[in-house]
Amino acid sequence: LLSSSRDDDGVIDEGEWGDAFRKKVGETFIDNIPHMFVERMFRLFDRDGNGEIDLVEFIRGLSTFSKKGTQLEKVKFAFRLYDIDRDGSISQEELKAILIGCINEANQKTKSSSVTISPERLNTMVQQTFEEADTNGNGLIDFDEFENMVKSHPDIIANITFRASILEKSNSANTVR
Numbered sequence: 001l002l003s004s005s006r007d008d009d010g011v012i013d014e015g016e017w018g019d020a021f022r023k024k025v026g027e028t029f030i031d032n033i034p035h036m037f038v039e040r041m042f043r044l045f046d047r048d049g050n051g052e053i054d055l056v057e058f059i060r061g062l063s064t065f066s067k068k069g070t071q072l073e074k075v076k077f078a079f080r081l082y083d084i085d086r087d088g089s090i091s092q093e094e095l096k097a098i099l100i101g102c103i104n105e106a107n108q109k110t111k112s113s114s115v116t117i118s119p120e121r122l123n124t125m126v127q128q129t130f131e132e133a134d135t136n137g138n139g140l141i142d143f144d145e146f147e148n149m150v151k152s153h154p155d156i157i158a159n160i161t162f163r164a165s166i167l168e169k170s171n172s173a174n175t176v177r
Contacts, residue, residue: 010055011054014042017042017045044061044077044080045058071157075157079146079147082094082146089140089141090141092126092130095126096122099126100122133149
């Protein structure tokens with residue numbers, strides 16, 4: 001149904017993807033999800049970069065979030081989330097952009113500006129992350145360095161698993177009896 005929300009063409013475009021994030025899921029409305037999050041998730045599911053998510057891309061993307069998704073799949077997904085320019089490494093600028101996006105998302109969810117961080121503190125966090133993760137000292141975090149960091153800090157990927165109860169509520173809400 002998602003791929004038919006605007007055009008019945010069998011693929012999901014970015015507009016349909018954004019619409020899906022504004023639909024009712026179970027008992028929760030997820031309106032006002034920041035554009036950055038919606039856009040990044042769309043780009044991660046759209047593996048071939050053609051501007052559309054086909055059925056295979058959609059299933060592969062969802063499988064990463066399932067309990068059956070492997071640790072490696074989750075690490076790869078998270079790495080791709082941080083690697084904004086898709087060059088195979090995470091720069092300090094990319095990490096800053098993601099952290100700022102997370103702060104903005106938190107503030108949008110609470111409809112306030114209660115989550116703040118000074119530019120100095122943000123730079124310190126990024127610098128400390130790079131001091132730990134950038135083991136080859138080239139100023140970038142490559143996939144192997146990121147994977148090692150996740151081993152030391154598994155909370156980096158802790159939220160990349162759907163709870164089955166969320167999916168069950170969604171399915172039962174859409175079932176015609």
